[in-house]
Amino acid sequence: MATVKDVARLAGVSTATVSRALANPEVVSPVTRRKVEKAAAEVGYSPNGLARSLRKSESKTIVVVLPNIDSTFFSDVVHGIEALAHKHGYKLLIGDAGNESSRLGSYFELFESKQVDGVLSLSSDVPESMIINSAGEIKLPIVIAGEYFSDIPVPTVHIDNHYSAKKGVEYLIMMGHYKIACITGKRSNPIYNARVNGHTETMKKWKIPVTEDRILECDLSYIAGYNLGKQLLSLDNKPSAIVCHSDEAAIGVLKIAREMNIPVPSELSVIGFDNLALSEYCVPELTTIHQPRQLIGETSMKLLLEILAGKKPNPEMTLPTQLIVRESACPPPVDQRLQVDL
Amino acid sequence: MATVKDVARLAGVSTATVSRALANPEVVSPVTRRKVEKAAAEVGYSPNGLARSLRKSESKTIVVVLPNIDSTFFSDVVHGIEALAHKHGYKLLIGDAGNESSRLGSYFELFESKQVDGVLSLSSDVPESMIINSAGEIKLPIVIAGEYFSDIPVPTVHIDNHYSAKKGVEYLIMMGHYKIACITGKRSNPIYNARVNGHTETMKKWKIPVTEDRILECDLSYIAGYNLGKQLLSLDNKPSAIVCHSDEAAIGVLKIAREMNIPVPSELSVIGFDNLALSEYCVPELTTIHQPRQLIGETSMKLLLEILAGKKPNPEMTLPTQLIVRESACPPPVDQRLQVDL
DNA sequence: CTGAAAGCGCTTACAG
DNA sequence: CTGAAAGCGCTTACAG
Numbered sequence: 001m002a003t004v005k006d007v008a009r010l011a012g013v014s015t016a017t018v019s020r021a022l023a024n025p026e027v028v029s030p031v032t033r034r035k036v037e038k039a040a041a042e043v044g045y046s047p048n049g050l051a052r053s054l055r056k057s058e059s060k061t062i063v064v065v066l067p068n069i070d071s072t073f074f075s076d077v078v079h080g081i082e083a084l085a086h087k088h089g090y091k092l093l094i095g096d097a098g099n100e101s102s103r104l105g106s107y108f109e110l111f112e113s114k115q116v117d118g119v120l121s122l123s124s125d126v127p128e129s130m131i132i133n134s135a136g137e138i139k140l141p142i143v144i145a146g147e148y149f150s151d152i153p154v155p156t157v158h159i160d161n162h163y164s165a166k167k168g169v170e171y172l173i174m175m176g177h178y179k180i181a182c183i184t185g186k187r188s189n190p191i192y193n194a195r196v197n198g199h200t201e202t203m204k205k206w207k208i209p210v211t212e213d214r215i216l217e218c219d220l221s222y223i224a225g226y227n228l229g230k231q232l233l234s235l236d237n238k239p240s241a242i243v244c245h246s247d248e249a250a251i252g253v254l255k256i257a258r259e260m261n262i263p264v265p266s267e268l269s270v271i272g273f274d275n276l277a278l279s280e281y282c283v284p285e286l287t288t289i290h291q292p293r294q295l296i297g298e299t300s301m302k303l304l305l306e307i308l309a310g311k312k313p314n315p316e317m318t319l320p321t322q323l324i325v326r327e328s329a330c331p332p333p334v335d336q337r338l339q340v341d342l
Numbered sequence: 343m344a345t346v347k348d349v350a351r352l353a354g355v356s357t358a359t360v361s362r363a364l365a366n367p368e369v370v371s372p373v374t375r376r377k378v379e380k381a382a383a384e385v386g387y388s389p390n391g392l393a394r395s396l397r398k399s400e401s402k403t404i405v406v407v408l409p410n411i412d413s414t415f416f417s418d419v420v421h422g423i424e425a426l427a428h429k430h431g432y433k434l435l436i437g438d439a440g441n442e443s444s445r446l447g448s449y450f451e452l453f454e455s456k457q458v459d460g461v462l463s464l465s466s467d468v469p470e471s472m473i474i475n476s477a478g479e480i481k482l483p484i485v486i487a488g489e490y491f492s493d494i495p496v497p498t499v500h501i502d503n504h505y506s507a508k509k510g511v512e513y514l515i516m517m518g519h520y521k522i523a524c525i526t527g528k529r530s531n532p533i534y535n536a537r538v539n540g541h542t543e544t545m546k547k548w549k550i551p552v553t554e555d556r557i558l559e560c561d562l563s564y565i566a567g568y569n570l571g572k573q574l575l576s577l578d579n580k581p582s583a584i585v586c587h588s589d590e591a592a593i594g595v596l597k598i599a600r601e602m603n604i605p606v607p608s609e610l611s612v613i614g615f616d617n618l619a620l621s622e623y624c625v626p627e628l629t630t631i632h633q634p635r636q637l638i639g640e641t642s643m644k645l646l647l648e649i650l651a652g653k654k655p656n657p658e659m660t661l662p663t664q665l666i667v668r669e670s671a672c673p674p675p676v677d678q679r680l681q682v683d684l
Numbered sequence: 685c686t687g688a689a690a691g692c693g694c695t696t697a698c699a700g
Numbered sequence: 701c702t703g704a705a706a707g708c709g710c711t712t713a714c715a716g
Binding site: 001046047048049050051053054059068069070072074075078079082091092093094095096098106109110112113114115221222223251252254255258277278280281282283 | 343388389390391392393395396401403410411412414416417420421424433434435436437438440448451452454455456457563564565593594596597600619620622623624625
């Protein structure tokens with residue numbers, strides 16, 4: 001591999017000049033620049049990024065940590081991040097945590113080892129020790145896309161999970177449902193905890209008793225939705241509606257309902273969460289909560305860019321969601337309808 | 343940030359000894375080791391990966407290049423790669439090319455700039471100039487997961503696209519179909535070119551005329567399948583079967599068929615490709631060609647590991663596919679059936 | 685506008 | 701078992 005030295009020798013200048021001619025052409029005389037460019041091309045010079053980063057103490061790289069690479073949810077978020085990152089000369093490194101918060105660690109360490117300038121975590125499930133040092137300060141440039149509660153204000157961009165879950169449940173209650181079950185994620189994750197709280201508080205507000213065995217936790221995959229859906233629909237007093245905290249899980253429910261010959265939505269309403277592309281392609285099309293995924297990505301990156309520029313960014317951004325009404329939810333059968341006085 | 347120097351000072355030894363004690367504890371006396379470990383912990387030392395990589399001329403990082411991050415196809419492949427990579431101490435960097443072969447370039451350059459030790463391309467659409475130098479040799483450690491044709495044997499792991507496409511078409515022909523359309527990817531991509539060849543050659547083998555306007559190229563997304571499906575199903579002499587070269591496109595076709603009140607499979611058979619998780623969750627469940635995604639990932643990584651170890655690996659690995667029969671394909675209506683003499 | 689020199693933080697022959 | 705010294709390839713005050 002050719003180095004600055006080779007170029008310098010061939011061009012008959014110093015390595016300092018080579019470096020300048022290539023990085024700041026305007027500070028070098030036109031003829032020198034020409035000579036250097038020619039020499040560089042001739043030897044096929046390509047700068048060593050490691051050496052540059054080491055010397056400049058910046059890598060112009062950030063790592064985006066995904067909770068898992070399986071969900072198509074993250075691809076739009078990554079698109080949003082990419083757009084902004086590239087515009088500002090940052091490279092993206094994507095790390096997959098495979099749903100294990102232990103594996104997050106190796107990606108966070110990339111900052112300590114100076115291989116990245118900052119971290120964008122799309123996982124909310126981050127142990128505080130990875131972010132905060134013994135003095136109680138944030139120890140690296142980081143933005144978390146998701147809910148995060150801490151004494152220290154970690155910059156965060158998220159939707160209002162509590163309110164979004166509430167909107168979904170209210171939509172069902174307004175249509176007369178009261179036997180409403182819920183398939184959610186691990187409640188150790190603040191995102192799902194907030195949604196479940198939104199769910200139960202709304203139920204209570206309408207004087208609908210909440211039965212804990214109708215709120216089921218899982219990894220929100222297709223198969224989990226299918227299995228938990230089966231469990232719910234096998235209950236003696238089975239629900240007239242199931243709200244799922246992912247579209248995938250909702251599609252799993254759709255499948256088991258079909259197999260059990262329970263027509264959706266006439267006998268079972270199903271609501272998803274995320275509004276993934278595929279929610280328009282299932283049968284029936286899914287009523288769901290839209291998350292502004294691209295915007296989440298852009299906003300997170302914007303915040304991180306501000307941090308990297310030494311500014312104190314807004315510590316928290318809440319982005320809007322939207323109930324998308326399609327075909328999978330409707331009023332329940334008359335005998336299962338709640339009479340509400342509005 | 344603490345450096346070896348800080349640790350050395352505190353432990354009362356040289357930086358060389360610090361480096362040894364941390365990297366090769368066994369070559370250092372137990373007491374020194376203890377001292378160094380204590381000092382390192384005390385100052386919160388974390389080695390600078392950049393400096394180490396620069397010095398050792400290896401980064402223990404490889405980049406996995408995805409054609410686009412949107413398709414869930416790649417997540418299992420990445421899982422396969424990850425498993426093996428981590429076991430061998432390699433970190434994974436994931437680059438998204440966003441379906442533009444120009445963007446591949448920036449990821450390939452990570453090798454020249456020494457930030458990665460090798461490249462694993464999940465995109466087949468790689469300009470030869472990115473791989474081969476002016477002397478006609480492969481200029482970086484690379485494995486391509488996909489079809490790749492070149493005078494130079496670039497290590498490749500792939501399925502037999504020609505044969506797999508053939509199997510799908512033959513399945514339809516055996517059931518009596520002859521009006522078989524095809525929704526495929528860009529034929530500039532060797533993968534899809536091979537599949538189309540498999541498709542048309544099989545048709546010809548059975549003396550079924552191939553009409554070019556029934557072979558449509560697109561990006562194989564849901565919406566592309568939907569739109570091209572509409573185009574095909576609006577034809578005067580519309581097909582009795584559509585084979586799609588992705589499951590997403592097939593699901594798009596399923597949707598437009600539903601909207602046009604064309605029952606699948608009784609009046610229209612649809613076959614997908616990939617056997618993604620969601621192909622079991624659509625209606626009707628999709629008959630499709632299974633690709634061993636995890637195995638593709640593992641095998642590619644295995645090859646790359648061999649290259650990185652200085653061995654000459656098998657230049658080409660072909661992995662098996664499988665026709666997965668579900669509900670979306672059946673014999674065509676009697677009046678559209680081909681009589682074949684077996 | 686240009687060059688000599690220092691230094692980013694590490695590792696590794698080499699010598700003892 | 702340990703240390704002094706060189707060097708990976710770059711960039712940047714500093715001096716001219």
